[in-house]
Amino acid sequence: MLDSLDPAEIDADPLKVATRLRHAPESADGLDVSRSELVSAALTQARLRGRARQKFGAMAERMFFTPNGLEQATRRSVADYRARRFAAALPAVTRVGDLCCGIGADLLALAGAGLTVEGVDADPFTAAVARANIDALGLSARARVREGDATSTAPGDYDAVFCDPARRGARGRVFDPHAYSPPWTAVTLLAEGASAACIKAAPGIPHDLVPDSAGAEWISVDGDVKEAALWFGTLYDVPRRATLLRGDGREPATIVADPALGAPPVAPPGRYLYEPDGAVIRAHLVAEAAAAVGGALLDPHIAYITADQLVDTPFCRAYEVDDVLPFSLKRLRAALRGRRVGTVTIKKRGSAVDVEKLRRDLRLSGPKSAVVILTRIGDRPVCLLCSEARRPQQADRAGSAERA
Numbered sequence: 001m002l003d004s005l006d007p008a009e010i011d012a013d014p015l016k017v018a019t020r021l022r023h024a025p026e027s028a029d030g031l032d033v034s035r036s037e038l039v040s041a042a043l044t045q046a047r048l049r050g051r052a053r054q055k056f057g058a059m060a061e062r063m064f065f066t067p068n069g070l071e072q073a074t075r076r077s078v079a080d081y082r083a084r085r086f087a088a089a090l091p092a093v094t095r096v097g098d099l100c101c102g103i104g105a106d107l108l109a110l111a112g113a114g115l116t117v118e119g120v121d122a123d124p125f126t127a128a129v130a131r132a133n134i135d136a137l138g139l140s141a142r143a144r145v146r147e148g149d150a151t152s153t154a155p156g157d158y159d160a161v162f163c164d165p166a167r168r169g170a171r172g173r174v175f176d177p178h179a180y181s182p183p184w185t186a187v188t189l190l191a192e193g194a195s196a197a198c199i200k201a202a203p204g205i206p207h208d209l210v211p212d213s214a215g216a217e218w219i220s221v222d223g224d225v226k227e228a229a230l231w232f233g234t235l236y237d238v239p240r241r242a243t244l245l246r247g248d249g250r251e252p253a254t255i256v257a258d259p260a261l262g263a264p265p266v267a268p269p270g271r272y273l274y275e276p277d278g279a280v281i282r283a284h285l286v287a288e289a290a291a292a293v294g295g296a297l298l299d300p301h302i303a304y305i306t307a308d309q310l311v312d313t314p315f316c317r318a319y320e321v322d323d324v325l326p327f328s329l330k331r332l333r334a335a336l337r338g339r340r341v342g343t344v345t346i347k348k349r350g351s352a353v354d355v356e357k358l359r360r361d362l363r364l365s366g367p368k369s370a371v372v373i374l375t376r377i378g379d380r381p382v383c384l385l386c387s388e389a390r391r392p393q394q395a396d397r398a399g400s401a402e403r404a
């Protein structure tokens, strides 16, 4: 029943789909549920699968979810990346304990990477869904799940431990790591007691909550920072890193802390403005990103880098600076109108300006587009009028197209 359902059709007309299913010849005989319970469960699963495509791609079609389980599940690209790190550092027979396994996104990735995994979850229904996912993906030779409390597990029972504590409570999202389930202190104790471990945390985890024994990695996917992963024991490699996963199939790009680098230099705006990826900023690796482009900060406290040269780097987005103005609505409007700009992308860092109000107040129309960057240099609010920087080969191609 479930495999024949199209989430888009359910969203468009749920009643029609439910009526069709209730009268379909397939039967619920042998199951301890009524026909309408079965139909309702199938509709819910089909809807969840539709939503899950964003995180799991085509694999979602074979998986089972709960609304909470899907919400908290690690997206496939991140789970696969992390599982590859586990597998690269540990022998294939390693027995990993996934101590808050949820519906099993990380567990499936770890088993898929060749490791033997035992999932543990305190919620019996969630544990059952994780089991169904193991079966659905044909991983039962390497993975199993038991219901239990992570905190009563001895980390020494496993060769390595992974723990992704729940960051949602009865009242929604939880931001304070001490209110995670299990709480932060219990989770770090588990990790420190294992010979190899990884904890997944929210990307906003304060640096002072990262134990000295852990290497912290901030991970973004196509520019969005998704999480922090803390690596312990034999999985520890560097104190801080930022890793950028790219949806276009390119290899992950990773940048690590360079203890030899001091504070980055500060300089007035040059020809290019670089905006570091959010993972680089969260990992406090802006000095490393500035060094990678031979650049300097516009302001010592703000993560905008400037340089006169265009360097092809995955760690920053580059803009070509066309003009720099002291911030004033009138001057900005005149400058944009003079350039016939009708569409602006507005970015800001270190500026209190309300971007949507500014966009309305600019009242622009025109065929061109521009990027406006609002920031401050010292205590002077400034705006930089920019365009997306074209890499040398893009510029060459555009040049030859214009010549043709």
Ligand SMILES: C[S@@+](CC[C@H](N)C(=O)[O-])C[C@H]1O[C@@H](n2cnc3c(N)ncnc32)[C@H](O)[C@@H]1O
Pocket: 069, 072, 073, 074, 099, 100, 101, 102, 103, 104, 105, 106, 107, 120, 121, 122, 123, 126, 148, 149, 150, 151, 164, 165, 166, 167, 181, 182
């Ligand atoms: C963030 S989810 C895990 C998501 C999982 N990594 C995935 O990608 O599918 C956290 C899970 O921890 C479980 N949990 C919370 N407290 C627990 C505890 N003390 N012991 C075991 N599981 C617990 C919750 O039931 C929830 O399913």
